[in-house]
Amino acid sequence: xxxxxxxxxxxxxxxxxxxxxxxxxxxxxxxxxxxxxxxxxxxxxxxxxxxxxxxxxxxxxxxxxxxxxxxxxxxxxxxxxxxxxxxxxxxxxxxxxxxxxxxxxxxxxxxxx
Amino acid sequence: xxxxxxxxxxxxxxxxxxxxxxxxxxxxxxxxxxxxxxxxxxxxxxxxxxxxxxxxxxxxxxxxxxxxxxxxxxxxxxxxxxxxxxxxxxxxxxxxxxxxxxxxxxxx
Numbered sequence: 118x119x120x121x122x123x124x125x126x127x128x129x130x131x132x133x134x135x136x137x138x139x140x141x142x143x144x145x146x147x148x149x150x151x152x153x154x155x156x157x158x159x160x161x162x163x164x165x166x167x168x169x170x171x172x173x174x175x176x177x178x179x180x181x182x183x184x185x186x187x188x189x190x191x192x193x194x195x196x197x198x199x200x201x202x203x204x205x206x207x208x209x210x211x212x213x214x215x216x217x218x219x220x221x222x223x224x225x226x227x228x229x230x
Numbered sequence: 231x232x233x234x235x236x237x238x239x240x241x242x243x244x245x246x247x248x249x250x251x252x253x254x255x256x257x258x259x260x261x262x263x264x265x266x267x268x269x270x271x272x273x274x275x276x277x278x279x280x281x282x283x284x285x286x287x288x289x290x291x292x293x294x295x296x297x298x299x300x301x302x303x304x305x306x307x308x309x310x311x312x313x314x315x316x317x318x319x320x321x322x323x324x325x326x327x328x329x330x331x332x333x334x335x336x337x338x
Binding site: 218 | 236238261263265270271272273274275278318320322326327328329330331
């Protein structure tokens with residue numbers, strides 16, 4: 118049981134490049150989330166998904182896209198990387214129930230130069 | 231939706247008690263949570279409290295909930311250097327909203 122797996126762990130992008138951050142969970146969780154964590158700041162929700170085929174915007178969706186074709190996978194796409202997207206990105210998943218324990222991946226540290 | 235606020239930083243001496251505070255806006259949250267983030271890692275659930283409870287104790291951790299003031303606190307007794315981390319409170323129904331996090335520094 119791997120939990121939530123994120124790849125890559127680190128990445129440096131040039132301005133204007135594109136990339137996809139991968140996230141997979143093997144716990145059959147309905148909900149999946151993408152957060153970004155800027156230095157000294159809390160988590161900001163980028164996008165979330167309540168199940169395969171359903172996604173919705175969080176607080177800071179601009180510059181990102183997601184898809185959820187399967188229950189297990191929730192990739193995050195950056196189309197035109199900007200320095201403002203330099204951050205640590207966390208993927209998480211949870212069951213739809215109370216209490217809701219969110220399980221987090223180890224994070225992807227992205228630097229845009 | 232939920233809006234959750236915390237102070238950014240707390241410094242305590244090893245062996246003292248730590249109290250981390252949090253205020254929230256959405257009173258419909260069924261549960262409120264405390265997560266811990268160690269350096270270079272994701273968040274992990276530390277403890278939670280049902281919204282109808284005032285207090286929950288779990289070994290060195292005590293969670294206090296004041297529903298009237300929408301105030302949640304986490305007390306860590308006998309704080310150890312291994313407790314140094316960022317602590318996030320969180321709330322919400324199904325979709326959980328996280329606070330800004332409080333960085334706890336434990337001085338030996």
